[in-house]
Amino acid sequence: MALRHAVLAALLDAELSGYQLAKSFGMGVANFWHALPQQLYAELARLEKDGLVAGREVVQDSRPNKRLFTVTGAGLAELERFTAESAKPSFMRDDLVVKVHSADHVDTAPLIAQLTERAGFARAKAELFTRLLEAMRGSRTEEEFLRRGERVGPYLTCLAGLAYEQVNQQWCERTAAVLRERQTARADR
Amino acid sequence: MALRHAVLAALLDAELSGYQLAKSFGMGVANFWHALPQQLYAELARLEKDGLVAGREVVQDSRPNKRLFTVTGAGLAELERFTAESAKPSFMRDDLVVKVHSADHVDTAPLIAQLTERAGFARAKAELFTRLLEAMRGSRTEEEFLRRGERVGPYLTCLAGLAYEQVNQQWCERTAAVLRERQTARADR
DNA sequence: CGGTCGTACTCAAGGAAGTGAGTAGTCAGA
DNA sequence: TCTGACTACTCACTTCCTTGAGTACGACCG
Numbered sequence: 089m090a091l092r093h094a095v096l097a098a099l100l101d102a103e104l105s106g107y108q109l110a111k112s113f114g115m116g117v118a119n120f121w122h123a124l125p126q127q128l129y130a131e132l133a134r135l136e137k138d139g140l141v142a143g144r145e146v147v148q149d150s151r152p153n154k155r156l157f158t159v160t161g162a163g164l165a166e167l168e169r170f171t172a173e174s175a176k177p178s179f180m181r182d183d184l185v186v187k188v189h190s191a192d193h194v195d196t197a198p199l200i201a202q203l204t205e206r207a208g209f210a211r212a213k214a215e216l217f218t219r220l221l222e223a224m225r226g227s228r229t230e231e232e233f234l235r236r237g238e239r240v241g242p243y244l245t246c247l248a249g250l251a252y253e254q255v256n257q258q259w260c261e262r263t264a265a266v267l268r269e270r271q272t273a274r275a276d277r
Numbered sequence: 278m279a280l281r282h283a284v285l286a287a288l289l290d291a292e293l294s295g296y297q298l299a300k301s302f303g304m305g306v307a308n309f310w311h312a313l314p315q316q317l318y319a320e321l322a323r324l325e326k327d328g329l330v331a332g333r334e335v336v337q338d339s340r341p342n343k344r345l346f347t348v349t350g351a352g353l354a355e356l357e358r359f360t361a362e363s364a365k366p367s368f369m370r371d372d373l374v375v376k377v378h379s380a381d382h383v384d385t386a387p388l389i390a391q392l393t394e395r396a397g398f399a400r401a402k403a404e405l406f407t408r409l410l411e412a413m414r415g416s417r418t419e420e421e422f423l424r425r426g427e428r429v430g431p432y433l434t435c436l437a438g439l440a441y442e443q444v445n446q447q448w449c450e451r452t453a454a455v456l457r458e459r460q461t462a463r464a465d466r
Numbered sequence: 467c468g469g470t471c472g473t474a475c476t477c478a479a480g481g482a483a484g485t486g487a488g489t490a491g492t493c494a495g496a
Numbered sequence: 497t498c499t500g501a502c503t504a505c506t507c508a509c510t511t512c513c514t515t516g517a518g519t520a521c522g523a524c525c526g
């Protein structure tokens with residue numbers, strides 16, 4: 089029951105279709121959760137069945153019809169309940185980190201490549217988040233916006249995403265540099 | 278097949294029992310992965326069946342016997358293969374972030390409490406990692422250790438954990454402060 | 467005018483992960 | 497001496513997430 093609340097939270101900001109949700113959860117604006125389209129359609133169906141969201145059909149010509157969803161009163165209440173209950177600690181879970189852990193026992197060349205690639209992705213995501221933040225706060229300074237803006241939730245989660253991607257990038261670059269140096273040092277012997 | 282490699286990587290550094298693994302994966306030294314005891318026992322059984330680890334019984338008096346596991350040649354080869362295959366991108370997945378996303382629509386008091394609590398945990402974990410790093414590098418500087426140390430994998434993953442916990446702590450504190458300020462600002466109106 | 471891309475969604479199946487309960491002996495402290 | 501905590505592990509169940517395939521139609525490009 090975790091995706092469930094992520095979907096509700098996402099629908100607070102805008103009325104969206106399953107497809108649009110899938111886009112932002114697949115990446116794009118998914119600064120706070122990730123899920124595949126199938127999961128989202130399934131979850132939306134369950135949420136609607138439970139009365140936490142309401143869908144309305146939108147007829148489109150020159151492209152398939154779609155269903156837009158909004159959070160109901162019951163949905164808001166459920167979010168309220170969820171937010172009040174104590175959060176379980178979050179854990180890091182990343183293939184790349186596991187690979188680095190065993191770096192002393194395996195060939196590091198492909199690892200360095202993966203770290204470099206990951207650093208690039210992290211940089212791109214960080215830049216995207218930076219632009220999103222600018223768009224949200226408009227002409228105001230961050231301080232000002234956080235003090236008096238109307239909707240700071242998405243801004244704060246975007247800040248989390250930015251910070252996460254920045255350290256991710258730094259760590260990947262540093263780690264790649266260390267492994268590269270050790271590789272050449274070994275070759276010299 | 279993700280926990281699988283995390284277990285193999287953990288066993289590279291030391292011969293461990295399921296119970297000991299469970300301790301470090303449950304927290305403690307689990308700077309790079311998290312899992313519950315049941316998962317680990319099941320995974321160890323599968324790994325042994327597949328010949329990737331070998332267990333040996335250690336008879337103890339005054340406490341239950343245990344089985345210690347080591348990585349076999351096949352296990353190392355599997356890790357090698359895993360490390361070479363390209364990594365899928367990692368995603369942030371955190372209840373707390375979801376809650377913050379909906380902060381504008383719900384009562385923030387319990388959220389602030391959770392953020393403060395999380396900040397405390399993150400701080401404690403960061404301190405633990407700092408001490409672990411010191412212990413690993415001994416009298417050497419970080420630079421020196423990373424250049425010439427024998428086993429830098431665990432050190433690098435610990436650095437990742439440290440960086441992660443530090444930004445986590447900062448974000449939680451900042452977010453809690455923002456929400457607190459907005460709460461009092463609202464009360465003043 | 468044919469191929470590919472984008473919108474919008476569905477179905478089926480499998481593996482990974484989390485939840486809860488239980489066993490059984492040892493040791494330290496109230 | 498009883499309680500609770502620690503070591504060491506097992507079994508059963510459920511829910512979540514991923515993988516892979518498939519439908520349908522319009523739009524854009526060469």
